Amino acid sequence: MVKNLNKDQFKNLKEFFPVESEFNFVMRKVIFPYDYVDSITKLAETSLPPKDAFYSGLKGEGITDEDVKHEKKG
Numbered sequence: 789m790v791k792n793l794n795k796d797q798f799k800n801l802k803e804f805f806p807v808e809s810e811f812n813f814v815m816r817k818v819i820f821p822y823d824y825v826d827s828i829t830k831l832a833e834t835s836l837p838p839k840d841a842f843y844s845g846l847k848g849e850g851i852t853d854e855d856v857k858h859e860k861k862g
């Protein structure tokens with residue numbers, strides 16, 4: 789549903805993130821290592837798993853270096 793909206797329609801969110809770079813950061817889709825998380829203990833890990841852990845068997849693809857850099861910022 790959010791894809792149907794343009795950035796100007798996120799008025800409340802823009803109040804919390806008035807700086808354009810911060811707003812763009814929070815608007816970006818988050819990646820999640822679905823195939824990697826096969827037990828509840830992995831959800832308790834406090835560091836980002838390695839890049840290859842984000843490979844999706846369903847999609848048959850991994851993530852980009854840019855995705856990794858973005859996740860490390862968050």
